[in-house]
Amino acid sequence: MDRQIIIPNEAGLGQRLAAKLVYVLLRLLRFTWRIQFSDPHGTMKAGRDKQFILCAWHNRLAYVMYFYRDCIKPRSGRRMAAMVSASRDGAFFVEILRAFDIEPVRGSTSRRGRQALLELSRQVKEGLHLGITPDGPRGPCYEIQDGILSLAQLTGLPIVPLGCRARRKVRFNSWDRFQLPWPLTHCDMVFGEPLEVPRKVTDERRNALRNELKRRMMEINPE
Secondary structure, eight states: OOOSOOOOOOOOHHHHHHHHHHHHHHHHHHTTOEEEEEOTTOHHHHHTTSOOEEEOOGGGHHHHHHHIIIIIHHHHOOOEEEEEOSSHHHHHHHHHHHHTTEEEEEOOSSSSHHHHHHHHHHHHHTTOEEEEOTTTTTOOTTOOOHHHHHHHHHHOOOEEEEEEEESSEEEOSSTTOOEEEOTTOEEEEEEOOOBOOOSSOOHHHHHHHHHHHHHHHHHTOOO
16 A cells, blocks of 8 residues: 555656657557457446456557557547656657557555555546556566455456457567567457456455466467
8 A cells, every 4th residue: 555645757758759750650560550359258348338457468559559549548439547657758658658549547555555556546437448567567477466356346347358469570589479460461459258256255256267368368469
C-alpha cells in the first residue's frame, strides 16, 4: 500500500521533442504495415456496451497504439486510459500516448500503484476502456504481475488478452526484448478469450487465474 502521495515525473523539453519524433516515425512506419485485425470472441461488439481491460505484453506497445487507434476506438466508440510508470522514462512514454489520444494514468507495482488503480477505476466511470502491460514496467518479461488482477477485481471488467505478431521485426536489447515491425511487413493482431476475475478470490484461485491469463497470452503471442 502507498504510504504517501507520490508525484509522477513530468517530461522535460528534450523528452517532449523526442516523443514527437518517435510519433512521426511510428506514423511513417504504419503507412507501410499491412495489418490484419481478428476478433473471434466478439470483443468489439461487446465493447460498445461495456468496457474491458486490454492486456498486452510490454514489448508489443508499438503495435498496441495502432490497434487502439485503428480498431478499438472507431469500432467500440470509446477512448482508452492506460497505466504508465511514474518514473522519468514513463514521462517520455506519456507524451507518445497522448499523441495517440490515450489517457495516461501514472503508476506501477513499485511506485504509486494503489493511487493509479483508483484513478483507473475512475476512468471506467467516464466510459473509457483500460489498458495495462501485465509484465511492465520492469519485468520479468512475460510474467503476470498482481496489478492487472487487482484492477479487474476493483472494476469488475473482463481482461481481454491481445496478440500481436509481425512476420519481420527487430528486437531491441532491452529487458522486454522490445519489438518493432520492419517496414512493409505483415502484422496480425487478435483479441484472445476474455478472462473474468471475481471480486473475491482465494490466493490459490488468484494464482490459477494468473497462470490462465499467461497461458492465453502466450497462445496468441508467438515469438
